[in-house]
Amino acid sequence: MKICFRNASLLDMVQGMQIKENMQVWTEDGKISFVGTDASAELFLRENDVTFQRIVDCKNNLLMPGFKNAHTHSAMTFLRSKADNLPLQEWLNHLVFPAEAKLSEKDIYALTKLGILEYLQSGITGICEMYLTPDSIAAACVDMGMRCTLTGGVNNFSQSVDDLKRWNKELNKMNELIRFVPGFHAEYTCDKSLLCEIAGLAEELKTPVFAHVSETRKEVEECIARYGMTPVAFLDSLGMFRYGGCGYHLVHLQEDDYEILKKRGVYAVTNPASNLKLASGIAPVSRMLKEGIPVAIGTDGPASNNALDFFREMYLVSALAKVREEDPSAVSGEEVLVMACKNGAYACATPDSDCIAPGKNADMVLIDLTQPNMRPLHNIVDNLVYAGSKINVKLTMVAGRILYEDGVFYTGTEQEEIYEEAERIANRILG
């Protein structure tokens, strides 16, 4: 499948944030095969025999790398707006965990598909997924054409280090859309012996590790009471992040934590909407950037957000940093877009999705600049971060396949079928 995008305003993000006009991008077999001016492309085409299956006239709209949702639990769609107004621990123990206990692999497959529709509509081309049944989540993503990095959510009650080993072996060769990186739920749901085992696996495989870390003040206080160290310091003391990884949330950090995260090259994945809604706090994103810690962005699951809207997350990353630091210059639009597109790709262990250049993954989004929220056009990057909306997503392409265009999904599954299945599961479990 060879597709040509012409007449594009291109934000390739190879270097800096310069937008180039009248550009052309070709995709082939899931990769980007050409990037150049319309003029140079036309010249080449006049002299060479190239056939495209589709030519997309971008009409000067903005072609850019897709957003990477670096932390989510997609199948929690079934709990959307059914678990509001509760603090994290109560929310987890009294509502989420009992409901999740009733989920089958097949349920999670179906509910993940609902999440994927929302991602595509929001310009998300890759997700990092931590949930109960990686196999069926991977199947849902492959069937819909979505790029997905899976991680384990090992804890005292479900999943095991053996599961991590198996997934690491099997899922990493399952499909080019799928990656697996070992992970566990959080310090507070894992015994020390279990955590040591996971750290041992990380050493054995020389792999990064993903986990929820320092999401709430309570979590940090209890870890200090238990081990005399913050979660960041304690996990590091076990050798957990020797090969890097992702720390989800990282809302409550203490002075020494920054140094550890930086030294270990851990990606801080911030989830601002979820942290607000569960009243967990506002992450110190500005400080993390100053310390040189790479930050990526996640929606978290739809039970705690309740949307999977990357425009909302991007706005919040910047706006919350400003109010937290009482400094309106904290965390610029450009910095947020780097987190959303590039850092997200690295955090998800899919570095080839970071920018638009020949040989890179064809994971792109076409942004509609003809909507009123994008006008005037004097600063498109800030328009995107501070005023962007799902309404601006004209087209979402993952691995060279157009999965969403002008409000219509091309994922191989009927939208209505996904909705009906999700309602059925939600009704069965929640009554």
Place this chain on the structure above:
Amino acid sequence: MKICFRNASLLDMVQGMQIKENMQVWTEDGKISFVGTDASAELFLRENDVTFQRIVDCKNNLLMPGFKNAHTHSAMTFLRSKADNLPLQEWLNHLVFPAEAKLSEKDIYALTKLGILEYLQSGITGICEMYLTPDSIAAACVDMGMRCTLTGGVNNFSQSVDDLKRWNKELNKMNELIRFVPGFHAEYTCDKSLLCEIAGLAEELKTPVFAHVSETRKEVEECIARYGMTPVAFLDSLGMFRYGGCGYHLVHLQEDDYEILKKRGVYAVTNPASNLKLASGIAPVSRMLKEGIPVAIGTDGPASNNALDFFREMYLVSALAKVREEDPSAVSGEEVLVMACKNGAYACATPDSDCIAPGKNADMVLIDLTQPNMRPLHNIVDNLVYAGSKINVKLTMVAGRILYEDGVFYTGTEQEEIYEEAERIANRILG
């Protein structure tokens, strides 16, 4: 013009938040003429001769009162993403005021139109507008079909109490879409003598007064230094709010302020996105509700937001209250929707736009429940507030006229023409 909406899921908001299925709503001459079940309507139509110019099949989507944007400066569209990363006072004095000095009445007419497009796309059916030239703003709203309550922005440098008198007389009889309520910019831009004059006018006309109040900590501290009182207490001591009014922002309140606001029946208009972006703070919305102060919601202008997206504002009102109070049960979705639809109508002095019932203004919005962010459907109110997006706005009707439907504007002005004019003005003024 007689229009029939059939097959609606109806959130009429007459009382509570119950959604009724298979409902029908008729509009005629700008008003709602009938609300009942589809069955009762069909029965009536069989026996009576009624001709509709248009029948809208809602297909079980949600018909509800439109959102009221209770504080904005629409024409600041020209500064969108051109004034980012600055604190309020610097932003006002070094960027906004000098740029605004170059605006003509005609410019403001044109720039307001751009704002109106964005409102309609976000389901906003009424705005409260404070900007330099109320006459040309009113003209833009009438020409586009938008409902607008105007207020004055009197200060030491522009507008006068005589202007307020004239606008109050002329604009209140200009058009049924237009209202005027006297107002001034803020305590810190008005001498005491000017404020006394405005309070005198309020007494003379027995009218509410609208103003920015206690937006920043600096403003409050300086007012205390100047007069020994908070802005709320000082303005009250002049008799400013004897007939109620609107206080915009109200981010930094002291203990006695709550009592004064409540006693005077002042509407607190909260502008969460703007307060974040300018790093002004998070308003004590939860406390205001507990004290019985009515709260409405505004986007503020697009220079400080930078969007005019009511879904973002609604989400923020609730989510920021949760993180501010460290209480995930603070400010529910239902409370937010009451602020957005009903309180907004009262704050804007357009009480007949508060709900969907016979005789009320036909200011409604049709919400698309077939988008993935609305599924499952178990709690539509929370879905709207916590997951809603412009993408869910199928149709926006103001005063019985459909001004936006399925992505197309029907405002009597070409969209492209509005964009070109806005770019021209922005380039002229900002270079």
